[in-house]
Amino acid sequence: MSPDALKALFRNHPSGVAVITADSGTGPVAMTASSLFSISVAPPLLVFSASVMSSSTPALLAAETLVIHLIDADSHDIAVLGATSGVDRFADPDQWAILPTGEPYYTAPRRRLRGRVVKKEDAGAATLFVVHVIDSWQEDEDDASPLVYHNREWHVLGDVSRLA
Amino acid sequence: MSPDALKALFRNHPSGVAVITADSGTGPVAMTASSLFSISVAPPLLVFSASVMSSSTPALLAAETLVIHLIDADSHDIAVLGATSGVDRFADPDQWAILPTGEPYYTAPRRRLRGRVVKKEDAGAATLFVVHVIDSWQEDEDDASPLVYHNREWHVLGDVSRLA
Numbered sequence: 185m186s187p188d189a190l191k192a193l194f195r196n197h198p199s200g201v202a203v204i205t206a207d208s209g210t211g212p213v214a215m216t217a218s219s220l221f222s223i224s225v226a227p228p229l230l231v232f233s234a235s236v237m238s239s240s241t242p243a244l245l246a247a248e249t250l251v252i253h254l255i256d257a258d259s260h261d262i263a264v265l266g267a268t269s270g271v272d273r274f275a276d277p278d279q280w281a282i283l284p285t286g287e288p289y290y291t292a293p294r295r296r297l298r299g300r301v302v303k304k305e306d307a308g309a310a311t312l313f314v315v316h317v318i319d320s321w322q323e324d325e326d327d328a329s330p331l332v333y334h335n336r337e338w339h340v341l342g343d344v345s346r347l348a
Numbered sequence: 349m350s351p352d353a354l355k356a357l358f359r360n361h362p363s364g365v366a367v368i369t370a371d372s373g374t375g376p377v378a379m380t381a382s383s384l385f386s387i388s389v390a391p392p393l394l395v396f397s398a399s400v401m402s403s404s405t406p407a408l409l410a411a412e413t414l415v416i417h418l419i420d421a422d423s424h425d426i427a428v429l430g431a432t433s434g435v436d437r438f439a440d441p442d443q444w445a446i447l448p449t450g451e452p453y454y455t456a457p458r459r460r461l462r463g464r465v466v467k468k469e470d471a472g473a474a475t476l477f478v479v480h481v482i483d484s485w486q487e488d489e490d491d492a493s494p495l496v497y498h499n500r501e502w503h504v505l506g507d508v509s510r511l512a
Contacts, residue, residue: 185461185481187389193459193484194386196492197364197418198505219385222358223397224472225351231476233387233395254361257511295357297349305469307478308388312395314471317349320357328360331511332496338511341362345509347421347495347502 198334201255203266204232205280205288208246212280212288214273215240216266218333220252228317230299233310239269245311249285249300252315253293257329257340262290294323362498365419367430368396369444369452372410376444376452378437379404380430382497384416392481394463397474403433409475413449413464416479417457421493421504426454458487 199218206213220232230252234241244250255263265273274280280290289296303314332339339345363382370377384396394416398405408414419427429437438444444454453460467478496503503509 185392185484187392189484190386190389190392190481193418193461193486196420196459196494197366197384197386198362198494198496199385200361200363202361219387219395220361221363221383221385221397222354222361223383223474223476224399225354227472228349228351228354229472229474231383231395231397231471233385235388254357256360260511295360297357303469303471305467305476305478307395307467308391308393310387310393312387312469312476312478314469314476317354320349320353322357328499330360330362330498332362332505332509334494334505335492339505339509340511341496341498341503341509345496345503345505347424347504 195335198332201263201331201333202232203253203255203262203290203293204244204250205290206244206247206250207286207288208243210243212274213240213243214266215244216263230315230317231312233312235310237309241311245304247301249287249298250315251283251287251289252297252299253290254295255293255331257331259292260331260338262292263331296321359499362496365427365495365497366396367417367419367426367454367457368408368414369454370408370411370414371450371452372407374407376438377404377407378430379408380427394479394481395476397476399474401473405475409468411465413451413462414479415447415451415453416461416463417454418459419457419495421495423456424495424502426456427495460485
């Protein structure tokens with residue numbers, strides 16, 4: 185199967201959006217990921233993948249812990265930032281802070297988790313990360329308008345998108 | 349972190365919907381998965397997870413090859429079928445067929461892939477499958493209305509959900 189054919193197929197497979205941040209000692213890095221999912225609640229484990237093409241991957245591979253932000257429509261700009269090449273993703277000091285445990289994080293997203301990388305598995309042109317969740321923070325459970333990435337566009341879920 | 353807290357967080361992380369079918373010699377099985385993503389296009393690799401709680405997991409673990417359907421709103425009923433416990437998911441002979449290579453598949457979904465399981469990785473209460481895509485079939489690339497699962501409801505993407 186050709187790379188283009190697989191890309192064409194998966195262009196139509198939507199996903200939620202996460203932004204992953206870490207600092208392994210060489211400064212903060214951020215990466216937008218459409219590959220995050222929860223695979224186990226006990227123990228609490230997440231999986232995401234990072235492409236060898238991503239500038240943040242070396243620092244993520246070196247990180248012991250990281251922060252995973254789950255992105256709503258109102259923090260859409262953070263998802264765009266983490267997906268834009270050639271920019272300083274931490275240029276605006278009003279957008280981010282550092283947790284007492286040392287990890288950088290963006291302040292706008294209303295849901296985030298902190299976890300420890302427990303497994304890294306090479307798979308083709310990417311690495312699969314398995315993350316054990318240590319703690320989490322959520323501003324408001326009920327008022328989410330999650331962002332969805334689909335066919336190179338951003339969508340937001342709500343009453344209008346609900347299947348009757 | 350408690351299982352309930354992790355569930356509450358990820359309830360607001362939307363996902364695309366896939367239905368995975370296989371027959372390892374004990375009859376056809378089907379499972380609806382919200383955990384599918386593409387991690388590499390060269391080689392063409394997909395990842396999904398199967399919970400130890402799912403009735404189909406033993407047969408998927410024994411399968412060498414399987415079929416992955418990417419679900420649109422118009423084959424929503426197949427996603428419901430693959431997520432419903434205690435029913436015969438192949439009771440209706442009009443809904444499915446068998447590929448010349450032996451794998452069962454549902455005929456309604458308009459995009460599907462066939463792949464070989466190249467890696468299985470235990471992670472907590474689930475197994476991660478890495479699948480090398482062998483071939484794929486797509487009815488119509490441009491006319492997709494992909495289904496999204498979010499907060500125990502189904503959504504469909506379209507003009508109304510697009511972020512302005």
